[in-house]
Amino acid sequence: MAAVMEGADLRTTPAAPAVSAKRPWRFWAVLVALYVAQGVPSYLMIMTVPAALRAAGMPLQQVGMLSILMLPLVLKFIWAPWVDRLRPLRWGHRRGWIVCTQVATVVSVVALAWAGPQAPIGLIVGIGMCMALSIATQDIATDGYATQQLRSDELGRGNAIQAASVAGGVLVGGSLAMFLVEHWGWYPTMGLMALLCLLPLLALPWMQEAGPGANALASGKDVQPHRASIRQFFSRPGVWTALGLAVVYRLSEGMLRSMESSYLLHSGLSLSQVGLIAGSGAAIAGLAGSYLAARWLQRRSRAQVLLGLSSLRVLAFVLFLLHSMQWLGGAVPLAVLAVGLSVQRYMEMVALYALFMSTASRRQPGTDFSILACAELTSYMLSSMAGGFIAKQFQFTGLFATASVIAVGCWLATYWLLQRQTAQTEDVQAEAPMVVGSADT
Incomplete structure (x- = not known):
């Protein structure tokens, strides 16, 4: 019976009581900031960098090597339990992960600016892999935060924010960045993108991990009640x-x-x-x-x-x-x-x-x-x-x-x-x- 209850999430049941408390606008602003923070650098690497390298004369087969940067997004479930278990900073569990990974992403964008479009493909792939790992890890922390906080009646709006942030990433990290590379050049564009990647950190003081959506078993404290693992996932019914x-x-x-x-x-x-x-x-x-x-x-x-x-x-x-x-x-x-x-x-x-x-x-x-x-x-x-x-x-x-x-x-x-x-x-x-x-x- 205990296993059944552990696997249940009352958000999935129509009989779950509705929570009438209205969310403050800061809560939604935090979600927007968190998802935009990973959308912009993602599409910078997926859309703008390959196009800029090709325009700079890099052979097509070398540009194609950038597809390996998708691997962290496919394999992130392997280290996701560590993100659920560990608290890297005293500022909060998932907030600590987001601070660390966002700083790593900004450093990676600055490194791309320093390397330039004429850099060897091995260096570009190395920098890109660091960026991809930081984005994937931040995605784990952000999705974990949203999953804990959102109530059943808020899941549609919360995931609409996530999807809209992907669209925002296409516009800013993709379309806008490619336009700016063509008209401004590589270095000013990458500098601007690094600055934009820093801006979402301004919303983190509003990120509260205890609240109506937090884990009830944590008694309002930012701790995990059990050892997160992939096996725990597959042991739950349904x-x-x-x-x-x-x-x-x-x-x-x-x-x-x-x-x-x-x-x-x-x-x-x-x-x-x-x-x-x-x-x-x-x-x-x-x-x-x-x-x-x-x-x-x-x-x-x-x-x-x-x-x-x-x-x-x-x-x-x-x-x-x-x-x-x-x-x-x-x-x-x-x-x-x-x-x-x-x-x-x-x-x-x-x-x-x-x-x-x-x-x-x-x-x-x-x-x-x-x-x-x-x-x-x-x-x-x-x-x-x-x-x-x-x-x-x-x-x-x-x-x-x-x-x-x-x-x-x-x-x-x-x-x-x-x-x-x-x-x-x-x-x-x-x-x-x-x-x-x-x-x-």
Whole structure:
């Protein structure tokens, strides 16, 4: 019985009592600052640095080596338990981690400025790996903080902030930084980005780790009641269902996403038009999608939203298929479809991460959330790799047809897993009164 209660999170149950206390604006400002703090340097490294190195004459195969910097985001669950266990500074558990990692990120950006775009690729990759490790570790601490603090009715808004911050990272660390590199040069741009990465630290004095969302077993103190571990995650009931959702939900998405820009170019759009759609257009769509998902989650359950978005994905993939068969017009409908798919992607991110947070234990929130997020990212990346192979063998029409069929399968799997999760939640609710009663005696 104790294991059942340890695995339960009352945020997932409709019977959980609502907390009417209104959050102060400082709480939401802290979440915005924390997620922007990792979004800007992330897209600086993902979008701006490769483009600047290529423009400076670095060979394409060397620029491609920067893809290894994705590894920390895929493997961060390995050291996530240490972030949940250890308190590096006296200023607070997760606040201490965020201070350390943000300073490391700023130092890495300054090191990039010092190295310059003509530096050997080994040096660039080394600096980038330090930055990627600090961003991934900060992500563990930030997600752990958000998971502990957010109530059930706040998960939609909290994860909308996370998704919108990704869009902000695309705009500032990606589109703006690339524009500034072209007009200002490498060194002033990197200096400005380092300064921008420091600004979120100003919000940390408002970051309070004790409060209505803090771990009740910690009695208001910033301590962990047990030794966080990956094994603890897998020992809890119901987590295999959530892990299955993490793996299958966006399995078909990466397949189309990896080839989307290539298909836009293939269909007659110019490179600048594709860049606008994939950069600023996607970021603005991300802000819109984050808002729409948060509103939808206020009115419907997470299961209904996830299934609805999965249905929209099937529809979008079928429309791409029809366009590839020349049944859906030319470049303008395709551009509208691409932007609409970007809106849908961000909506999925909000709903899926809200599910992850509701599943994660507040005893080791960073570990649990990281395991689920890494599983989702790994599935997405494998799907992306498969997309390139399928497009090469069967052209874009074959790719979109395959993605549509897999998307239907993902919808069916999502429906079954969500039904299973609902049944498991009801079992936990049924067990809870007996456990509470025995504890009282």
